[in-house]
Amino acid sequence: xxAKKVLLVGNFGVGKTSLIRRFVLNQFSEDYISTIGVRVxxxxxxxxxxxxxxxxxxxxxxxGDEKIPKAYFLGASAAMFVFDLSxxxxxxxxxxxxxxxxxxxxxxxxTIVGNKKDLLxxxxxxxxxxxxxxxxxxITSAKEDENVESxxxxxxxxxxx
Ligand code: GTP
Numbered sequence: 001x002x003a004k005k006v007l008l009v010g011n012f013g014v015g016k017t018s019l020i021r022r023f024v025l026n027q028f029s030e031d032y033i034s035t036i037g038v039r040v041x042x043x044x045x046x047x048x049x050x051x052x053x054x055x056x057x058x059x060x061x062x063x064g065d066e067k068i069p070k071a072y073f074l075g076a077s078a079a080m081f082v083f084d085l086s087x088x089x090x091x092x093x094x095x096x097x098x099x100x101x102x103x104x105x106x107x108x109x110x111t112i113v114g115n116k117k118d119l120l121x122x123x124x125x126x127x128x129x130x131x132x133x134x135x136x137x138x139i140t141s142a143k144e145d146e147n148v149e150s151x152x153x154x155x156x157x158x159x160x161x
Contacts, residue, residue: 001044003053004159005075009068009101010082011090012061015115018142019082020058023152028143035060038072047156054156073105077159080111080151085128085139086119094134111155117141 008016017035021027024043039058044051059072073079079101083091091114098110112134117125118141129136137154140147 001051001053002160003055004077004156005055005057006155006159007057007059007072007076007079007105008082009059009079010061010097011063011084011087014061014082014084014087014090015140015142016061016082017058019113019115019140019148019151020056022142022145022148024056026145028145043152045153045156047153047160050160052156052160054152054159056152067100068104070104073107076105076107078109078111078155079105079107080113080155082113082115084116085114085125086116091128091132094132098134109158109161111151111158112137113140113151114138115140115142117146118144 010016013032018028020041024041035058037060041056042053044053057072059068062068081098081101101110114136117139138147138151140151142148
């Protein structure tokens, strides 16, 4: 079986750990325990009839100007950038953030995920989508288990490219 290292990055508290927890364990918790450093989980996914073992690196949240240690990206095949649809500060500088990740990791495609859909009305969601300058790949809710699996499958598809 092939194994691929993938990373989740983004601001503090956007739901990176919660997305992984939903995907790997099908659980959700309202508690917020900030990740320190990095935490690795794994799950085998089936993509186009191939089994892929995803080694999922949950990287501690950063603010826009803080750099993720370059060593975290060593050997990484794909990355997911997660922001919080309900908190503007997590996507205001999305362009810079993505540029910095592309530069550090050498990865071209980054899966862009807006999380916590359950906290917004339909109108609020539309406004956020219009505000953001980059194309959002998936809108998720770790809480309500919406689109979480799809987000990780897209990550897997980029990892095997
Ligand atoms: P850092 O480790 O600090 O970078 O945070 P993180 O990005 O891993 O966020 P985490 O998963 O710890 O979630 C932060 C808070 O948001 C927790 O209280 C979660 O319960 C909550 N949360 C995460 N995902 C969702 C969601 O989809 N909807 C709602 N309503 N809350 C969520």
